[in-house]
Amino acid sequence: MSERSASRPLAILCGGGGFPLEVARAAQAGGRTPFLVGVVGSSDPAIEAFPHVWAHMGQIGKILAALKERAIADLAFVGAMTRPELADLRIDWGALKRAPELAQLFRGGDNRLLVGVAGIFEREGLRVVGAHEIAPQLLAPTGPIGARAASSGAEADARVGAALLAALSPFDAGQGAVVANGRVIAIEAAEGTDAMLARVAELRASQRLRLRGPTGVLVKAPKRDQDLRLDMPAVGPKTIEAARSAQLQGVALAAGRALIADRQALCRAADEAGLFVVGFAP
Amino acid sequence: MSERSASRPLAILCGGGGFPLEVARAAQAGGRTPFLVGVVGSSDPAIEAFPHVWAHMGQIGKILAALKERAIADLAFVGAMTRPELADLRIDWGALKRAPELAQLFRGGDNRLLVGVAGIFEREGLRVVGAHEIAPQLLAPTGPIGARAASSGAEADARVGAALLAALSPFDAGQGAVVANGRVIAIEAAEGTDAMLARVAELRASQRLRLRGPTGVLVKAPKRDQDLRLDMPAVGPKTIEAARSAQLQGVALAAGRALIADRQALCRAADEAGLFVVGFAP
Numbered sequence: 001m002s003e004r005s006a007s008r009p010l011a012i013l014c015g016g017g018g019f020p021l022e023v024a025r026a027a028q029a030g031g032r033t034p035f036l037v038g039v040v041g042s043s044d045p046a047i048e049a050f051p052h053v054w055a056h057m058g059q060i061g062k063i064l065a066a067l068k069e070r071a072i073a074d075l076a077f078v079g080a081m082t083r084p085e086l087a088d089l090r091i092d093w094g095a096l097k098r099a100p101e102l103a104q105l106f107r108g109g110d111n112r113l114l115v116g117v118a119g120i121f122e123r124e125g126l127r128v129v130g131a132h133e134i135a136p137q138l139l140a141p142t143g144p145i146g147a148r149a150a151s152s153g154a155e156a157d158a159r160v161g162a163a164l165l166a167a168l169s170p171f172d173a174g175q176g177a178v179v180a181n182g183r184v185i186a187i188e189a190a191e192g193t194d195a196m197l198a199r200v201a202e203l204r205a206s207q208r209l210r211l212r213g214p215t216g217v218l219v220k221a222p223k224r225d226q227d228l229r230l231d232m233p234a235v236g237p238k239t240i241e242a243a244r245s246a247q248l249q250g251v252a253l254a255a256g257r258a259l260i261a262d263r264q265a266l267c268r269a270a271d272e273a274g275l276f277v278v279g280f281a282p
Numbered sequence: 283m284s285e286r287s288a289s290r291p292l293a294i295l296c297g298g299g300g301f302p303l304e305v306a307r308a309a310q311a312g313g314r315t316p317f318l319v320g321v322v323g324s325s326d327p328a329i330e331a332f333p334h335v336w337a338h339m340g341q342i343g344k345i346l347a348a349l350k351e352r353a354i355a356d357l358a359f360v361g362a363m364t365r366p367e368l369a370d371l372r373i374d375w376g377a378l379k380r381a382p383e384l385a386q387l388f389r390g391g392d393n394r395l396l397v398g399v400a401g402i403f404e405r406e407g408l409r410v411v412g413a414h415e416i417a418p419q420l421l422a423p424t425g426p427i428g429a430r431a432a433s434s435g436a437e438a439d440a441r442v443g444a445a446l447l448a449a450l451s452p453f454d455a456g457q458g459a460v461v462a463n464g465r466v467i468a469i470e471a472a473e474g475t476d477a478m479l480a481r482v483a484e485l486r487a488s489q490r491l492r493l494r495g496p497t498g499v500l501v502k503a504p505k506r507d508q509d510l511r512l513d514m515p516a517v518g519p520k521t522i523e524a525a526r527s528a529q530l531q532g533v534a535l536a537a538g539r540a541l542i543a544d545r546q547a548l549c550r551a552a553d554e555a556g557l558f559v560v561g562f563a564p
């Protein structure tokens with residue numbers, strides 16, 4: 001990022017979880033005081049530690065006014081959004097005026113919706129930036145991330161999972177899958193990664209899925225051609241906890257195309273649980 | 283089926299659920315008294331109403347001996363098998379002698395495993411037949427199956443689901459998906475259809491998935507190039523119950539490539555719940 005853009009005022013549209021705050025702190029450490037936009041029903045109230053405004057997701061007019069008032073031109077989308085029902089958006093006049101197509105965006109997957117919403121802000125002259133542009137240190141590197149490396153069997157499972165997610169790309173579904181001994185165990189869609197892993201844990205505990213010992217790999221990768229500024233796959237210490245409960249061997253992340261929240265805690269959790277975490281080249 | 287094959291003695295290797303019994307009764311109605319092979323831990327004890335033998339899945343020697351003794355040359359695989367751990371198979375000498383590659387079959391998906399097991403029986407001179415060859419009346423027809431037809435929106439959802447399942451085919455994963463308003467909500471893998479639908483119901487009840495009213499379609503289709511004699515997708519009245527709990531609009535089945543158990547009860551349940559059930563052409 002150039003010196004010039006590093007000093008531009010920045011807003012972060014905050015999804016759920018602690019990730020928006022981590023990005024905000026990284027931006028602050030880099031000398032930019034971010035302005036946080038809290039989404040009612042999604043964002044952590046802790047965002048109030050920073051300059052902020054709260055809005056419903058459809059109050060685009062309100063959000064734009066707040067950014068304009070502060071001469072903010074850069075906007076990042078960070079963290080998971082609970083996909084709203086159209087009626088819960090509280091669409092304001094500012095949104096309606098700018099995005100008569102908003103309702104149409106709801107027909108389809110999450111990526112389509114996010115790209116559409118980002119487009120609305122871009123048409124207003126805002127620059128949409130990715131979390132990884134603000135804090136590139138959050139990106140998964142290539143190779144082992146924790147202390148352990150993947151076995152060759154686990155690497156083969158990771159390749160199956162990566163190929164599966166690539167094949168699913170056109171359908172704008174999930175960004176995660178679990179593969180064990182070459183067999184696809186679980187595929188993520190609307191439930192999200194943690195719920196998918198809880199399902200694997202339950203299938204194993206109930207013996208409906210019979211696998212011995214630590215087996216299987218969680219694979220996380222973005223959709224092919226996905227706009228990486230929006231909704232990049234992300235993992236954190238909780239993901240490791242869920243992978244441990246599912247008795248997996250480890251986690252494989254698309255290097256440079258997945259984000260790691262709280263990397264230190266994630267590595268500690270993975271090392272303690274005996275799980276590998278690796279970044280694989282595309 | 284020719285007159286000649288219709289009178290040949292027949293064995294049914296029984297997976298779980300009531301489907302093997304339904305096929306057995308259909309065979310009996312057609313004049314063939316089937317011999318049922320109960321799989322310990324999978325089959326319904328009610329199979330004992332027919333001539334039968336119980337065996338562990340790996341006791342292929344025992345199964346072959348029982349069939350040979352009765353001069354049975356046709357074998358059908360019917361119903362869902364709980365995929366066993368290799369060690370639970372109780373592999374006998376007859377299996378080991380014939381299938382030194384058995385362990386290898388466990389690396390991969392269900393279809394690969396079933397095709398491998400069927401191959402073992404075929405090498406012994408048995409003819410593996412599909413449930414639909416014994417009872418073609420169980421196949422999903424094209425068009426409305428219950429009283430309701432699918433809306434054009436639901437038809438579009440069904441097309442998305444069918445394309446998704448086709449794209450997933452090379453990965454030998456699940457045979458089902460849920461699509462709502464063009465968005466992929468759930469993809470089936472090891473958990474099976476009922477658990478996938480229970481997940482959709484739970485996501486909706488907890489508001490993590492926000493959809494209004496009856497929305498979404500369960501799509502069931504076999505993998506492309508799948509051997510339809512083995513593990514054809516199947517639905518029954520319980521599927522309708524699960525789809526109703528998930529507040530779906532209906533169920534779309536690959537016509538001629540999916541089986542319907544207890545069709546009368548299924549239609550009654552669907553009509554009462556206001557769900558459509560349709561067969562779509564490939």
